[in-house]
Amino acid sequence: MKYSLSEENYLKAIYHLEKIAATGVATNAIAEQMETKPSSVTDMVKKLSEKDLVNYIKYQGVTLTEKGRKTALTIIRKHRLWEVFLVDKLNFHWDQVHEIAEQLEHIHSEELISRLDKFLGEPDFDPHGDPIPDKHGNIKRTEKKLLSDLDKNQGGVCVGVKESSAEFLQYLDKKKITIGTKIKVLGKEFFDGSMVILVGKDQSFISKKTAENLYVQTN
Amino acid sequence: MKYSLSEENYLKAIYHLEKIAATGVATNAIAEQMETKPSSVTDMVKKLSEKDLVNYIKYQGVTLTEKGRKTALTIIRKHRLWEVFLVDKLNFHWDQVHEIAEQLEHIHSEELISRLDKFLGEPDFDPHGDPIPDKHGNIKRTEKKLLSDLDKNQGGVCVGVKESSAEFLQYLDKKKITIGTKIKVLGKEFFDGSMVILVGKDQSFISKKTAENLYVQTN
DNA sequence: ACAATATTTTAGTCTTATCTAAAATTTAAT
DNA sequence: ATTAAATTTTAGATAAGACTAAAATATTGT
Structure with a gap:
C-alpha cells in the first residue's frame, strides 16, 4: 500500500508519541507534534482508522494497529538510512540532515531502500545513535x-x-x-x-x- | 522560490515540449504529456503565468520565461544527477531509474544537490546520455x-x-x-x-x- | 457532586489540483 | 468564405487536507 505524505507523517508522529504516553495518544499531543490544529487531527485520525492503521475511539485517543506500526517503522527506517547516507557519503554534519531526511523518507521504492541499505553497509544506527529498523520493522534494542x-x-x-x-x-x-x-x-x-x-x-x-x-x- | 510538485512537473513538461514545437506549446500537448485534461492545463498555466514562470496568451499556447526555464533546468539537473547516483552507486540498471528519479527530483535542498554532484564526480551526462545542466542552468550545448x-x-x-x-x-x-x-x-x-x-x-x-x-x- | 476548565469533535469554509460539460475560439475543408 | 472540426477556455463540481467557531464530552477542584 502507498500512503500520502500527510498520512505517513501522522503515522510517524503517532509512533513517536506512543512510546512516551502509556495511554492512547491524545489528539492535542498529535496536533502539537504536527504543528496543526486538533480538529485537523480528528479528521485525519478517522481516515487512518478507516484504513486500519490506527485504533480510534472518540475522545479516547489513538493507538497504532500492527499494520500502522509496521508502516511507521518503514518510514523511520527510510529516514534513518538517508541520514546515514547524507553524513557518511555526502559529508553533511549530523545537525544538518534531519530536514532533508524528512523529505527523502517519503520516496516510494522498496528496491531503492534495499540497495541503499547495502550501499551503506547495512548500518544498525543513524548518525544520532538511533537504531535503524530492519526491513521487517525489527529494532536492535540496546539498553542505554x-x-x-x-x-x-x-x-x-x-x-x-x-x-x-x-x-x-x-x-x-x-x-x-x-x-x-x-x-x-x-x-x-x-x-x-x-x-x-x-x-x-x-x-x-x-x-x-x-x-x-x-x-x-x-x- | 519553492514550487509545488505539480508546478515543477508542468515546468518540466513545458520545457521538453518547447524543444520540439517551434511555436508556443499547445495546451493539448501539455495535457497529453502530463496525462491530464486540457482544462486542468489551462488552470495551471494561468497560475504559472501569475508567477512569471511562463508567457501565456489565451488560445496561443505557452512559452517559458527566463525564470521558468531556469527553474525547469534545475529540476532536470536534479533528475539526471539522481539517475547517475542510482546507476553508478546503487547499481540500478539504466532502464529502472526514471520513476525513482521522478520522485527524487522534487527534494528541495541546494546544498544536497551541490554535495551529490561532487560525490558523483560532477558528471556531464546521465545514464541515458542526456546532458546534466550545471547549477546555473547551462547545458553543454553541443549542436549536431x-x-x-x-x-x-x-x-x-x-x-x-x-x-x-x-x-x-x-x-x-x-x-x-x-x-x-x-x-x-x-x-x-x-x-x-x-x-x-x-x-x-x-x-x-x-x-x-x-x-x-x-x-x-x-x- | 457539580461547576469550571480543558479537551475533543462537529459543522461549515478554504485552497490546491483535478474533473466534466458546455461555450468560445481557432483551424481546416470544401 | 462559410461551415465543419478541432482546440482551448470557462463554469461549476469534487476530493484531500487544513482551518475557525461552536458544540459535545471529559477532567478537575472544591
Missing part, C-alpha cells in the same frame, strides 16, 4: 542510559541524544562530543545536577540539562 | 556532432548523415537507424575507432567509417 543517571567514576560511550535540535547538536560539537565518544563522570554536583566529565582526554563541565539529553552505553 | 566524436555513455538522436549514398542509407536501414533514432555509445575501441552502440533497445556494432558519417544531436 542517560548520562545524568551515571554515578561518579562511571563511564560509557555516547550512543545517542534524546533531544536532537541543531542547537544542542552544535553545542555537543563544541564540547567535542559525538556518537562513539568515551565519557567518564569525574564529579557530580548534588545541588544543581551539573557534572565534570572526561571527554576523551580533556575535562569538561556540563549542565544537568545536557546530561539529561545524552544517552550513553555502559558496559 | 559526428557519432564518432561522442564519448562512451554519451547519447543522442540521429539527425542526419554526412555521406548520403544509397549504399550507406541502405546499410543504416539494415541497422535500424534512421532520422530520430536514439543512439547511445556503449563502448569505443581505441585502435580502430569501432563502436558498440545502443540503437533503441538493441546493441549494434559499427565501424569508424560509419560513425564518421552519422550526425547526432546530443541535447
Whole structure:
C-alpha cells in the first residue's frame, strides 16, 4: 500500500508519541507534534482508522494497529538510512540532515531502500545513535542510559541524544562530543545536577540539562 | 522560490515540449504529456503565468520565461544527477531509474544537490546520455556532432548523415537507424575507432567509417 | 457532586489540483 | 468564405487536507 505524505507523517508522529504516553495518544499531543490544529487531527485520525492503521475511539485517543506500526517503522527506517547516507557519503554534519531526511523518507521504492541499505553497509544506527529498523520493522534494542543517571567514576560511550535540535547538536560539537565518544563522570554536583566529565582526554563541565539529553552505553 | 510538485512537473513538461514545437506549446500537448485534461492545463498555466514562470496568451499556447526555464533546468539537473547516483552507486540498471528519479527530483535542498554532484564526480551526462545542466542552468550545448566524436555513455538522436549514398542509407536501414533514432555509445575501441552502440533497445556494432558519417544531436 | 476548565469533535469554509460539460475560439475543408 | 472540426477556455463540481467557531464530552477542584 502507498500512503500520502500527510498520512505517513501522522503515522510517524503517532509512533513517536506512543512510546512516551502509556495511554492512547491524545489528539492535542498529535496536533502539537504536527504543528496543526486538533480538529485537523480528528479528521485525519478517522481516515487512518478507516484504513486500519490506527485504533480510534472518540475522545479516547489513538493507538497504532500492527499494520500502522509496521508502516511507521518503514518510514523511520527510510529516514534513518538517508541520514546515514547524507553524513557518511555526502559529508553533511549530523545537525544538518534531519530536514532533508524528512523529505527523502517519503520516496516510494522498496528496491531503492534495499540497495541503499547495502550501499551503506547495512548500518544498525543513524548518525544520532538511533537504531535503524530492519526491513521487517525489527529494532536492535540496546539498553542505554542517560548520562545524568551515571554515578561518579562511571563511564560509557555516547550512543545517542534524546533531544536532537541543531542547537544542542552544535553545542555537543563544541564540547567535542559525538556518537562513539568515551565519557567518564569525574564529579557530580548534588545541588544543581551539573557534572565534570572526561571527554576523551580533556575535562569538561556540563549542565544537568545536557546530561539529561545524552544517552550513553555502559558496559 | 519553492514550487509545488505539480508546478515543477508542468515546468518540466513545458520545457521538453518547447524543444520540439517551434511555436508556443499547445495546451493539448501539455495535457497529453502530463496525462491530464486540457482544462486542468489551462488552470495551471494561468497560475504559472501569475508567477512569471511562463508567457501565456489565451488560445496561443505557452512559452517559458527566463525564470521558468531556469527553474525547469534545475529540476532536470536534479533528475539526471539522481539517475547517475542510482546507476553508478546503487547499481540500478539504466532502464529502472526514471520513476525513482521522478520522485527524487522534487527534494528541495541546494546544498544536497551541490554535495551529490561532487560525490558523483560532477558528471556531464546521465545514464541515458542526456546532458546534466550545471547549477546555473547551462547545458553543454553541443549542436549536431559526428557519432564518432561522442564519448562512451554519451547519447543522442540521429539527425542526419554526412555521406548520403544509397549504399550507406541502405546499410543504416539494415541497422535500424534512421532520422530520430536514439543512439547511445556503449563502448569505443581505441585502435580502430569501432563502436558498440545502443540503437533503441538493441546493441549494434559499427565501424569508424560509419560513425564518421552519422550526425547526432546530443541535447 | 457539580461547576469550571480543558479537551475533543462537529459543522461549515478554504485552497490546491483535478474533473466534466458546455461555450468560445481557432483551424481546416470544401 | 462559410461551415465543419478541432482546440482551448470557462463554469461549476469534487476530493484531500487544513482551518475557525461552536458544540459535545471529559477532567478537575472544591
